[in-house]
């Protein structure tokens with residue numbers, strides 16, 4: 001497995017290598033092409049006077065360079081020669097035997113052909129081949145060919161020089177690029193290494209106070225570190241909540257268990273009358289029921305928090321539901337002086353999970369009844385935007401402002417002594433808050449200006465995207 005750094009270096013060096021080679025080939029190719037163009041023009045110019053000296057003498061072609069001017073121009077290794085129409089060498093000057101005749105260069109129709117020819121000695125000669133026709137011959141019958149060869153020494157030297165330079169420059173450039181990329185990659189990835197080390201050192205115990213180092217550069221790695229730390233914050237909060245929940249739950253469970261054990265021990269301490277036994281059993285039953293309620297709510301809350309609550313979104317008439325719940329509660333608290341004041345439209349149907357909504361509303365209404373004393377409980381339902389707003393307000397003492405931010409925490413109670421008397425376990429609002437979220441809404445708590453608490457439940461008309469909807473909805 002290659003490390004990220006190695007891969008970065010390899011890819012960069014490879015891309016650089018390819019770019020370098022292509023660019024060098026293009027530039028060198030262009031330069032060599034121009035050099036040969038220049039050389040060829042010169043070769044043609046040099047061969048012009050020779051063309052005038054080629055004369056058919058008694059039917060054969062002869063080449064003359066009496067003053068050696070042609071050879072002076074062609075230099076060492078150069079030559080000039082005439083060939084007959086079949087390509088046989090007739091006559092020449094200079095090193096003209098060294099270059100074998102290449103038949104395909106003998107093209108009668110052309111103005112001349114120029115090409116490199118490698119000799120047996122290894123030397124390269126550039127040869128210009130030109131067909132010869134008799135002057136004023138309208139049929140342009142080819143009498144033979146003039147060939148002029150010259151060693152393109154300067155061009156070859158420049159090519160060799162380019163090759164030498166590239167052979168040195170390429171490895172050096174690759175090395176420099178490799179080192180630079182390695183350095184940059186190491187510098188860029190160093191924070192990652194530190195983050196890995198930091199992350200490895202974080203355990204469940206150090207989750208609360210250990211965070212990853214944040215790199216100074218505002219880049220993707222810094223964003224990653226920030227996101228990771230934010231995740232750790234959320235995890236730490238969830239962990240703390242979980243710990244508190246477990247501690248509170250154990251504490252809550254201990255109270256009824258102690259009461260049950262106390263009652264049982266008391267009843268068993270000496271023989272008693274059947275009435276006394278019955279009374280003890282009733283107390284035990286009360287406490288057991290309290291425990292059952294507590295455990296039931298804990299389970300529901302755990303399921304809701306863990307996203308395991310199965311929701312079935314169906315059209316639900318909220319007005320009818322509120323009427324049924326308030327009527328039931330009125331009947332239960334008959335004679336307690338509680339009165340519900342309803343402010344509801346004729347009907348209002350939303351798509352939601354009816355069981356969840358019932359649990360939330362029942363909780364709010366039961367609390368309102370419990371705290372309102374003998375006052376009135378107002379229940380209002382209104383459409384707001386793409387949702388509805390259900391408000392349950394009472395005329396009780398309200399909620400201590402310092403407690404408002406904590407009111408939805410599990411086991412939170414403003415006044416524990418009073419709560420225990422009323423049989424509450426401090427999980428109702430936490431559960432209602434969690435369920436409201438599951439339904440795509442939210443639950444808010446406030447105090448009314450005129451006194452008393454007010455709980456507002458906001459719910460969407462339709463379930464949120466991604467919620468598990470019942471088939472057909």
Ligand code: ADP
Pocket residue numbers: 363367368371394396397398399407412413414415419423424425426427428429430453
């Ligand atoms: P429980 O299940 O014990 O009723 P809740 O979670 O419903 O507990 O309520 C938590 C706390 O919120 C209670 O201890 C109480 O102090 C406070 N509370 C809830 N409803 C009201 C209200 N209508 N008026 C005043 N205080 C309230």
